[in-house]
Amino acid sequence: MAQFARCFSFFLCALSLAEECQDETTAVWQLQLQSALSANPSSGICASPAPEDYDKPISAVLEKYPGRDGWCIFGAAADWCSTCAIGREQKDMRPYAEHQMKVIATTEYKYLQTGKEPKKVLLPEGTSYESLSNVRDYHDLFCALNGLFNVSRSAALDDFEYLAQVSEQRCLGVQSKVWNYFGLSINNLLLDPYPLGDALIEILTSDKPVVYLNQSFVDMFHYEAAVQCRLGNDKGALCVMSYCALRGCMEPDGVVGQTKHGECPPI
Numbered sequence: 001m002a003q004f005a006r007c008f009s010f011f012l013c014a015l016s017l018a019e020e021c022q023d024e025t026t027a028v029w030q031l032q033l034q035s036a037l038s039a040n041p042s043s044g045i046c047a048s049p050a051p052e053d054y055d056k057p058i059s060a061v062l063e064k065y066p067g068r069d070g071w072c073i074f075g076a077a078a079d080w081c082s083t084c085a086i087g088r089e090q091k092d093m094r095p096y097a098e099h100q101m102k103v104i105a106t107t108e109y110k111y112l113q114t115g116k117e118p119k120k121v122l123l124p125e126g127t128s129y130e131s132l133s134n135v136r137d138y139h140d141l142f143c144a145l146n147g148l149f150n151v152s153r154s155a156a157l158d159d160f161e162y163l164a165q166v167s168e169q170r171c172l173g174v175q176s177k178v179w180n181y182f183g184l185s186i187n188n189l190l191l192d193p194y195p196l197g198d199a200l201i202e203i204l205t206s207d208k209p210v211v212y213l214n215q216s217f218v219d220m221f222h223y224e225a226a227v228q229c230r231l232g233n234d235k236g237a238l239c240v241m242s243y244c245a246l247r248g249c250m251e252p253d254g255v256v257g258q259t260k261h262g263e264c265p266p267i
């Protein structure tokens, strides 16, 4: 944070050419800084972690970069990382959410295109919902089972403080449900972004209108959210909450809707 503030004041100096900026040393600084800023004004990447850092507990990596969060430390690993980091830096998650919607529409992840009639999904005892209706794909379940639909959609998109606060609560909830929470590494998410995805497709494309998901699926969705919570050191880290808000909604009785199918008001 201190580092950022310093950069920022140098940047202002460069713009205003205020008197205290005129000495030679500062001028050199200014030039270096200006070129750094113009090369990469806000890339969402703030470090180049070593290859082994990808397998280390995220907490251990965070310790090496005080004041940074995992989203920008691992910004170069994936564009969902860097776009989240930019959103957090600018305290505006809408561009991240819109970017995710676009990526998903154009890359045709099979897990998000099951193509059959939506299903009613029965869930194991002790899950936050007994069942969900109108489930179509992986992300319907990810958002619902992590409580990411149970929020104010417009605030999740347009009010960064709200998102930070609510996602911190969700991360606390996830923490108690995920084994080895503090040992999670970013590779836990990068290496297999859709674990059990094929098994899920088989279930969601079956001819049965009502299907059952066992505890392994529920655990998997919590675990995927958990890695994201760790990236922000549990502090308001779930950028994905804004994506869930943009893509869909859920009635209190567990009926899931998608904005693109006209089932949720556009926001």
Ligand SMILES: *[C@@H]1O[C@H](CO)[C@@H](O)[C@H](O)[C@H]1NC(C)=O
Binding pocket: 128, 129, 147, 150
């Ligand atoms: C949804 O959120 C409300 C308010 O935060 C909470 O009281 C309720 O238990 C939540 N419902 C579920 C199913 O998580």
Ligand SMILES: *[C@@H]1O[C@H](CO)[C@@H](O)[C@H](O)[C@H]1NC(C)=O
Binding pocket: 199, 214, 215, 216, 217
């Ligand atoms: C749940 O179902 C999946 C897919 O069929 C299977 O791989 C897994 O072992 C099952 N888990 C439990 C706890 O039964």
